[in-house]
Each structure stands twice: as structure tokens, then as C-alpha cells.
Amino acid sequence: MKDAQPSTVYLKDYRVPEYLVDSTRLHFELQPKATLVKSQLKIRRNPAAGEGLPPLVLDGVELELLSVSIDGKLVPASRYQELPQGLSIPVDAPEFELEIHNRINPEDNTSLEGLYLSNGMYCTQCEAEGFRKITYYPDRPDVMSRFTTTIVAPRQYPVLLSNGNETARGTTEDGRQFVTWEDPFAKPSYLFALVAGDLQQVEDSYTTASGREVKLQIFTEAKNIGKCDHAMRSLKKAMRWDEEVYGREYDLDIFMVVAVDHFNMGAMENKGLNIFNSACVLASPETATDSTFQRIESIVGHEYFHNWSGNRVTCRDWFQLSLKEGFTVFRDAEFSADMNSRAVKRIEDVSMLRTTQFAEDGGPMAHPVRPDSYMEISNFYTLTVYEKGAEVVRMIHTLLGAEGFRKGSDLYFERHDGCAVTCEDFIKAMEDANGVGLTQFRRWYSQAGTPVLDVTDAYDEATGNYALTVKQSCPPTPGQEQKLPFHIPLALGLLGAEGTDLPLDSAGNTQVVLQVTEQEQTFNFTGLQEKPLPSLLRDFSAPVKVRYGYTTEQLLFLMRNDSDAFNRWDASQRLAFMALEQLQSDYRQGKSLYLPEALVAAYRSVLQNRDLDPALIAEMLALPSEQTLAEQSEQIDAEAIIVARKFARGALAKALKDDLLVCYRGLHSDKPYSPDAAEIAARSLKNTCLTYLCVTEDTDALELAQQQFHRASNMTDSAAALGALVNFAEAADTEAALAQFYQRWRQDTQVVELWFGLQSTSARWGTLEKVRELMQHPAFEQKNPNKVRAVIGGFANRNFTQFHRADGSGFEFVAEQVIALDKLNPQIAARLVIPITRWKKYRGELGEKMQGALQAVMDSGKLSADLYEVVSKSLA
Numbered sequence: 001m002k003d004a005q006p007s008t009v010y011l012k013d014y015r016v017p018e019y020l021v022d023s024t025r026l027h028f029e030l031q032p033k034a035t036l037v038k039s040q041l042k043i044r045r046n047p048a049a050g051e052g053l054p055p056l057v058l059d060g061v062e063l064e065l066l067s068v069s070i071d072g073k074l075v076p077a078s079r080y081q082e083l084p085q086g087l088s089i090p091v092d093a094p095e096f097e098l099e100i101h102n103r104i105n106p107e108d109n110t111s112l113e114g115l116y117l118s119n120g121m122y123c124t125q126c127e128a129e130g131f132r133k134i135t136y137y138p139d140r141p142d143v144m145s146r147f148t149t150t151i152v153a154p155r156q157y158p159v160l161l162s163n164g165n166e167t168a169r170g171t172t173e174d175g176r177q178f179v180t181w182e183d184p185f186a187k188p189s190y191l192f193a194l195v196a197g198d199l200q201q202v203e204d205s206y207t208t209a210s211g212r213e214v215k216l217q218i219f220t221e222a223k224n225i226g227k228c229d230h231a232m233r234s235l236k237k238a239m240r241w242d243e244e245v246y247g248r249e250y251d252l253d254i255f256m257v258v259a260v261d262h263f264n265m266g267a268m269e270n271k272g273l274n275i276f277n278s279a280c281v282l283a284s285p286e287t288a289t290d291s292t293f294q295r296i297e298s299i300v301g302h303e304y305f306h307n308w309s310g311n312r313v314t315c316r317d318w319f320q321l322s323l324k325e326g327f328t329v330f331r332d333a334e335f336s337a338d339m340n341s342r343a344v345k346r347i348e349d350v351s352m353l354r355t356t357q358f359a360e361d362g363g364p365m366a367h368p369v370r371p372d373s374y375m376e377i378s379n380f381y382t383l384t385v386y387e388k389g390a391e392v393v394r395m396i397h398t399l400l401g402a403e404g405f406r407k408g409s410d411l412y413f414e415r416h417d418g419c420a421v422t423c424e425d426f427i428k429a430m431e432d433a434n435g436v437g438l439t440q441f442r443r444w445y446s447q448a449g450t451p452v453l454d455v456t457d458a459y460d461e462a463t464g465n466y467a468l469t470v471k472q473s474c475p476p477t478p479g480q481e482q483k484l485p486f487h488i489p490l491a492l493g494l495l496g497a498e499g500t501d502l503p504l505d506s507a508g509n510t511q512v513v514l515q516v517t518e519q520e521q522t523f524n525f526t527g528l529q530e531k532p533l534p535s536l537l538r539d540f541s542a543p544v545k546v547r548y549g550y551t552t553e554q555l556l557f558l559m560r561n562d563s564d565a566f567n568r569w570d571a572s573q574r575l576a577f578m579a580l581e582q583l584q585s586d587y588r589q590g591k592s593l594y595l596p597e598a599l600v601a602a603y604r605s606v607l608q609n610r611d612l613d614p615a616l617i618a619e620m621l622a623l624p625s626e627q628t629l630a631e632q633s634e635q636i637d638a639e640a641i642i643v644a645r646k647f648a649r650g651a652l653a654k655a656l657k658d659d660l661l662v663c664y665r666g667l668h669s670d671k672p673y674s675p676d677a678a679e680i681a682a683r684s685l686k687n688t689c690l691t692y693l694c695v696t697e698d699t700d701a702l703e704l705a706q707q708q709f710h711r712a713s714n715m716t717d718s719a720a721a722l723g724a725l726v727n728f729a730e731a732a733d734t735e736a737a738l739a740q741f742y743q744r745w746r747q748d749t750q751v752v753e754l755w756f757g758l759q760s761t762s763a764r765w766g767t768l769e770k771v772r773e774l775m776q777h778p779a780f781e782q783k784n785p786n787k788v789r790a791v792i793g794g795f796a797n798r799n800f801t802q803f804h805r806a807d808g809s810g811f812e813f814v815a816e817q818v819i820a821l822d823k824l825n826p827q828i829a830a831r832l833v834i835p836i837t838r839w840k841k842y843r844g845e846l847g848e849k850m851q852g853a854l855q856a857v858m859d860s861g862k863l864s865a866d867l868y869e870v871v872s873k874s875l876a
């Protein structure tokens with residue numbers, strides 16, 4: 001924890017590094033409480049930095065410095081200066097070799113940044129600024145160096161890994177073993193990795209398009225060795241896909257993946273040695289749900305794709321984070337879409353974006369895809385940088401077309417291979433390869449906030465002219481009162497009375513992408529025989545909100561007829577949203593609630609539709625979540641949202657009971673599990689039906705859930721049934737099922753996390769007490785982020801009902817946990833606090849209670865830089 005209040009770093013202050021590091025030799029002698037690190041750096045004055053020889057300033061945090069030598073000569077301590085966060089050494093030659101010895105303490109490192117221990121295995125996490133917790137170094141991504149790493153460890157750690165290729169191994173005089181690794185590619189320190197442990201491995205190989213053979217290895221603790229197959233298959237698919245779609249081949253002879261139980265994020269793309277959160281790599285049909293299978297495929301792809309978009313071409317500074325993350329999320333989303341159902345993948349991603357990223361964009365931490373400043377960079381691994389950043393790249397893809405985009409990415413990789421570059425360089429490559437200008441488009445990188453499009457239309461029967469007027473606006477965000485118009489690709493189609501797409505030009509195209517660039521713009525379509533119905537923002541062609549005065553009938557029409565699957569789903573969401581708004585307002589006015597018959601009929605016909613992808617049906621049947629409703633509210637009335645949604649869900653369940661049952665029975669199958677798109681779709685619809693059926697709390701429905709729970713041969717079905725019981729069965733039955741489930745799976749970390757999550761997200765009264773109880777459970781571990789996310793995060797982020805208890809006890813609980821966690825793991829604390837930062841959006845007393853909880857965090861004493869940034873900005 002830092003002493004002074006954390007300071008702000010600005011993009012405008014960027015300066016090239018004063019010194020470059022041509023090579024980095026690291027030597028580790030591993031010991032839990034006292035690991036010795038020796039580092040030898042070949043350092044050279046950066047000719048681009050100017051004249052003279054300023055002192056060499058290195059980053060270093062929580063290090064015990066032992067010695068400094070230059071060109072083989074010890075530098076006396078009086079010559080250099082230890083800084084609060086580093087080391088300053090005087091320089092008298094433009095080139096020299098620096099050797100530093102220091103000690104670190106992996107065992108007490110609970111921040112999970114730098115070198116730490118996880119279940120007895122050593123591992124590292126260096127992005128963004130973790131390398132400075134290993135040794136003194138210019139810890140910034142534009143300093144790229146060739147690394148050679150030697151690891152010395154006692155025999156209990158037979159597996160010793162680092163980046164690149166193994167070049168030596170042996171035994172030291174005192175009987176320890178060592179391995180040396182050499183990475184032929186220059187890289188920034190954030191891509192460094194080291195692993196040491198008693199691990200088992202699964203091995204495979206891959207032959208690249210040009211015929212090179214690559215060894216593939218996944219390392220885990222012995223007990224998990226049977227859970228690596230899906231990740232391995234996913235890896236090979238990703239390698240093939242990147243060759244086919246981007247022309248990118250892997251570049252080392254070996255690619256390693258390691259599963260680690262204690263990890264702050266999903267996974268990390270260290271060169272040749274990806275480190276994964278166990279939850280994002282380990283799976284078997286008995287223990288993992290369909291969504292876990294899909295998540296693993298996408299994250300394995302994501303980290304693999306970083307080898308080009310991130311490692312070969314990296315970021316100049318951390319303001320450019322979206323350069324690698326936005327692009328790589330776009331790549332992994334397309335990969336998943338190609339491997340599974342494209343429409344369903346898009347729907348899942350957009351619903352997530354709309355709920356969580358839009359909320360971020362409308363909240364106190366709103367920032368552009370390329371932020372202008374930060375106090376703590378770890379706080380900027382956000383939905384905006386990742387997901388909105390990916391939408392920005394997708395818009396470029398839409399504007400240039402697949403071929404043009406590929407030309408641009410080819411030029412980008414060719415031009416900048418081996419370099420640390422900026423978002424500007426990415427757009428420039430896209431422009432140059434296509435001979436186009438994207439000047440105005442660049443505002444997506446610099447302006448925060450979610451743009452709103454207000455669309456109106458007019459049809460002139462006499463001339464057959466249809467005029468569509470689009471007004472754009474963007475609400476103010478912190479530090480940005482006024483916004484300039486964005487360049488927005490607005491994909492649309494026009495439906496005729498028959499429900500088919502009308503031709504929009506002489507060539508007969510039925511879809512156009514309008515270039516919305518001005519504050520207000522009118523687009524004319526001529527030669528139309530009838531007034532069309534617009535299908536707007538097809539496939540969600542831009543991360544904006546579209547307002548258009550659709551009537552219920554028009555939405556029902558789009559739900560049935562739109563040729564764009566995404567917009568069919570979107571129409572169902574708009575329809576449900578309208579109904580839920582009405583219910584909220586009726587509730588506030590004390591009126592009795594009822595669900596419009598038209599909505600019930602629409603849901604029924606979706607449910608009976610045999611032509612639609614079952615997964616799409618499941619998505620259409622799902623009501624917008626409470627979180628989504630909250631995000632779309634001007635002022636959040638949590639109680640009205642909860643009541644309205646619960647009522648609508650119950651009314652639908654009752655009215656559709658027979659159809660749900662037919663559908664459920666029709667989808668039940670005894671086939672062996674396979675995580676392919678068709679079967680995932682069937683299970684998804686089946687379990688959606690089951691949950692709806694149980695909403696009524698009818699005994700026959702709950703009996704169905706019991707049966708499924710007891711007979712399930714895969715975790716998807718088992719967890720869905722247990723989830724239904726946890727939310728709707730009588731307490732005794734719930735407890736029995738939970739106990740039985742735990743008994744069966746207590747040895748399996750991933751399943752226990754799921755078990756925690758099912759309980760912490762239960763909408764039942766009493767969940768908060770349950771959550772406190774779970775924190776006393778022997779399987780709960782405060783130092784393990786996955787457990788914290790399952791129990792506390794599940795409650796704060798995925799349990800709208802109980803988190804928003806009117807007495808404010810949900811907020812107080814979160815505040816209390818955040819304060820405790822900040823002492824152990826600031827990154828986790830700073831994320832967990834987010835649900836209580838949006839107090840300004842709440843109506844009345846609830847907002848005040850939330851603010852009070854946040855203030856209590858602020859007043860609790862010295863906060864980490866991570867937590868301080870989020871809390872202070874949210875209270876302002």
C-alpha cells in the first residue's frame with residue numbers, strides 16, 4: 001500500500017523511454033519466503049530520447065534490494081537512490097551491463113501480482129505492472145527485450161517453465177535442479193512468465209500451414225489431468241482459425257498452458273506460456289456446464305490470438321490497452337461465432353454489453369476506449385476497453401468489409417511486427433490499406449458515453465419516398481460535457497407488409513449500412529410502394545441505443561418476420577421491456593398488475609416455432625434481467641423492477657405451462673453429452689422451460705426438477721435443476737439437494753465454485769445470511785478470487801433482489817467485504833466495490849444507503865491505490 005495519495009498518469013505526458021534493454025538474463029532461486037532474483041541487463045541509451053545521460057530510473061515495488069553492479073563492479077549504496085517505487089542509478093556511459101540482486105516473498109504475496117504461490121505452485125502475473133514486484137526494471141510495454149531465464153528449485157518442483165524454448169537443464173552442486181529458457185522474441189516485461197510446480201501434463205501437437213510442428217502442452221495438478229481435453233481441442237481449432245481468417249501462424253516450437261487456482265482475471269497471454277485461471281481451462285462433461293465449455297473455447301482462443309494481436313505487435317503504453325484487447329476480443333468473438341451459432345453468440349455478447357458496459361459508460365468511472373488518464377491501470381481492464389473496444393473494431397470491419405479489413409490487418413501486422421504501437425497506428429493501417437479516411441471515426445477512441453440515436457420516419461404515398469431521420473446525441477460523462485458527432489454505421493433493412501425485406505436499391509440489395517456522421521441527418525429511400533417497417537441497427541452494427549416509436553404490433557411483426565436473427569430477438573426484448581415498464585409504473589401507482597395478452601401470445605408462438613434455432617428461442621423467452629432494466633431506467637426503482645419482473649415471469653409461466661411442458665419433454669434426450677452447438681441449443685431451451693415451470697412453485701414442476709437433478713449425466717442439466725430448486729423449492733428440499741450435490745463434488749474445486757454461486761445468487765429472502773454462512777464454509781477461501789467472486793461477487797453482481805434489500809444491508813455487507821479484501825488483494829477489492837458505486841442513479845432512500853456504504857469504505861482508513869481511485873471518483 002502506498003503512502004502518498006495515488007497520483008494521476010496522463011496520456012499527454014507520454015515520453016519515449018530514456019534507456020533500452022537489449023537483453024535480460026534472469027536467475028531465480030525459488031524459496032517460499034525468500035526467493036533470490038538476479039537480473040543482468042544490457043542497457044543502452046535510447047537515441048530517440050535526446051542528449052546527455054540522465055540517471056537510469058527503474059520501477060520496483062516491495063523488493064528487498066541486495067546489490068547493484070555496473071559492468072561487473074559493485075556500485076556502493078551511496079551512489080544510487082532507493083525511491084518509494086523504484087531505484088535511480090547515475091549513468092556515465094551510453095551502454096553498460098547492469099546486475100541487480102534482490103529478494104522477494106512469494107508466499108506472502110496475496111495480491112496475485114508478481115511472483116506468488118498458488119496451492120504450492122509458483123507462478124507469475126506481470127500484466128500490467130507486476131514485473132516490478134519481481135525485480136527492478138523499466139516496467140513499461142515500450143521497452144522490449146530478449147529474455148533468458150534460469151530457474152533453480154528444490155526437487156519438489158519437477159516442472160520449471162518460462163517463455164520460449166528450453167535450452168539447458170541440470171542439477172546444481174547442492175542437489176537442486178535448474179532449467180534455462182530462452183525466448184527468441186523481444187518482449188515487454190508484462191509478457192514474462194515463470195511457473196514451478198509438481199504438475200502433470202497433457203501433450204499434443206499441431207502442424208502449421210507452412211508445415212512446422214508445434215508441441216502443445218497443458219499443465220495442471222494431477223487431479224485435474226482428465227479435464228484438459230476440451231481446452232486442447234479448442235487450442236488447435238484456434239490455431240487453424242487464425243491461419244485461415246487472418247493468415248497468422250504460430251511462431252515458436254512449443255506452446256504451453258498452465259492452470260492456476262489463484263488468479264485475478266481469466267487468463268494471461270505470456271509469450272509461449274499462457275497462464276489460465278483453472279476455471280477458464282478445466283472442464284469435463286460431468287463437471288462443467290455448456291456455458292463453461294463455450295467460455296473455455298473463447299478464452300483459449302483469446303489468449304492464443306494475442307500471440308499476434310498483443311505479443312508480436314504490442315502496446316506502446318497502457319492507454320493503448322484496447323489496441324490489443326478490443327482487437328483480440330473481436331477476434332475471439334468471431335472465432336466463437338464460427339465454431340457455434342453466430343446469432344446466439346452475438347445476442348449473448350450484446351446483452352452483456354448493454355447491461356454492464358452501458359452501465360459503466362453511464363456511471364462515475366466512464367472513460368473512453370482509449371482513456372486519457374488513470375491512477376491505477378489495473379482499474380482500466382474494463383468492459384469499455386474490452387467489449388466496447390471490440391465493438392469499435394467490429395465497426396471498422398463493417399465499414400471496410402471482410403476483405404478490406406483483412407487487407408488492413410495484414411498491413412498492421414506487417415508494418416508493426418516487433419513494435420509497441422498505438423490505437424492510432426491500427427486505424428492508420430486500416431486507412432492506408434483501403435485508401436479511405438476514418439478521421440471522424442477516431443472519436444470512438446476518445447469520447448466516452450453511449451450514443452443515442454433517435455429515429456423518426458415519414459412516407460410519402462404520392463412519390464413513394466421514405467425518409468428516415470436520425471438524430472444522434474451522447475450524454476455527458478466525467479470530464480466530457482460536450483461530445484462531437486460520432487461516425488456510426490447503421491445497418492438496416494425495410495420490411496414490407498408481407499414481412500419480406502424490400503429491395504433498397506436498383507441492384508436489389510435488401511440491407512444497407514447508413515453512414516451516420518452528423519447530429520441530424522435524413523436518408524431517403526425512393527420507389528417504395530408501401531410504408532415499410534424499419535429493422536434498425538441489424539446485428540447491432542454499433543454500440544448505441546436506438547429509440548424509435550415501435551408499436552406492440554410492429555414489434556410482434558419483427559419478431560416473426562425479421563430476416564436478421566439478432567433483430568428478431570431484439571424485438572422480443574423491446575416488447576418485454578415495454579410491458580415491464582408499464583408494470584413498474586402501474587406498481588408505483590398502486591394499480592393491479594396484469595400482463596398484456598399480446599405478449600403471452602407472442603411468447604407462445606415463439607415457443608411453438610419449430611423452425612427457429614432452439615437456442616434463439618431460449619434467448620427470446622428470457623425476460624430482460626433486472627440489471628438490464630436498471631441500466632435502461634433514468635432513475636432506478638429497484639423495488640418496482642423486482643416486482644414487475646417477478647410478476648411478468650410468473651404470469652408467463654402460468655399461461656404457458658402446457659407449452660413449456662411439451663417443449664421440455666420434446667427436448668429431453670438420453671444421448672451422451674457433447675458440447676456441440678445443436679445439443680447446447682437443445683439443453684438451453686429445455687432448461688429455460690424447466691426454470692419457467694418451476695417459477696410457479698407447482699409440485700409437479702418441482703418434481704420434474706428433482707428428477708432431472710437426480711438423473712442428469714452432465715453438469716449443465718444437473719446445475720440447471722439444482723438452480724431451479726434453490727430458487728423455487730421448499731427449504732428442506734433445497735437443503736437436501738445442496739447437501740447431496742456438495743457431498744458428491746466436494747473434491748472438485750470448479751464444481752464447488754458453481755455450488756457457491758447457485759446459492760449466493762438465489763433470489764430468496766435470507767440469502768444474505770446464507771452468504772455470510774458460506775463464508776465460514778471450509779471450502780471458502782478469502783485469498784482465492786474465484787471463491788470471492790462466487791460467493792460475494794455473485795451476491796453483489798448477480799443477485800439484484802437480495803443485494804437491493806430495502807434496509808441497505810446488502811450494500812453494507814459489500815462495503816465490509818471490500819474493506820477486508822483491500823488488505824489482501826487490491827485488484828479484487830476495486831472490482832467488488834463497483835456495484836455500490838452507482839448510487840446516483842437510484843431513487844430515494846436506497847441511493848442514500850448505497851452512498852453511505854461507499855462513504856464507509858472511504859472512511860475505513862488507508863485504501864490501496866486501486867480502491868481509492870474507484871471510490872473517490874464515485875463519491876465525487
Ligand code: PHE
Pocket residue numbers: 125127128264265266267268269302303306325381
Ligand atoms: N491480458 C489478459 C487478457 O485479456 C487479461 C489480464 C490482465 C490478465 C491483467 C491478468 C492481468 O487476455
Ligand code: ZN
Pocket residue numbers: 302306324325328
Ligand atoms: Zn486479452
